[in-house]
Amino acid sequence: MKIYGSFTSPFVRHCRIVLLETNLSCEFVETDAQQSAQLSPTKKVPLLIDGDLTLTDSSSILKYLREKAGFSYLADIKDFELFNMINTVMDACVNIFFLEKMDNIGLNDSKYLQRQNSRVLSGLQELNSAVSVGKLPLTDGEIRLACFLDWGLYRKRIDLSELDNLQRLLELAGTDEIFKQTAPPLNL
Structure with missing residues (x-):
């Protein structure tokens, strides 16, 4: 079994966790955007290959890995909703990041990006209200949220200063050895 991805992607990080x-x-195979465009029909990471099986989305990869190891995956509807809300917010944030980075298109240049940014901001507010910080181990929804929050801070895309519950969740995740072990490299 091989998984292709980058060390900075929050989607890949969840799979690595x-x-x-x-x-x-x-086997983890580090891949950049150009390589992933050649390997994956969706032109993104992660990509998992296990024999004849190829999975091109982190959600299906996570389901496959959890079930292959004998665990359930997103069995609780509230955790499933949390997971999906995070995906929506994270996709919007990642799109803004790449359009600014690759095409030099800023928020002031695009009504679409302004809408995406509004989605990120309102989504973070809702996530802050929705999440209740418990204890380790984190659920898959909480892991997904922690991966996104850590990526958002790493890439300087989000501000958690007014979002106490999200700060606490990220602090809790930071006490988990596997979460710490999968952190993006500091030198990028």
Whole structure:
């Protein structure tokens, strides 16, 4: 089994966390945007190949890994909703990041990006209200949220200063050894 991805992607990080949690044997192949465009029909990471099976989305990869290891995946509807809300907010944030980075298109240049930014801001407010910080281990929805928050801070895309529950969740995640082990490299 091989998983292709980058060390900075929050989607890939969630998969890497699950691989470490489940102790499944899998080779990680570091891939950049150009390589992923050649490898994956969706032109994104992560990409998982296990024999004849190819999975091109982190959600299906996570389901496959959890179930292959004998665990359930997003069985609780509230955690499933949290996971999906995070995906919406994270997709919007990642789109803004790449349009600014690759095409030099800023928020002031695009009504679409302004809408995406509004989605990120209102989504973060709702996530802050919706999440209740518990204890380790984190659920898949909470892991997804922590991966996004850490990426958002790493890429200087979000501000958590007024979002106490999100700050606490990220602090809790930061006490988990696997979460710390999968952090993006500091030198990028």
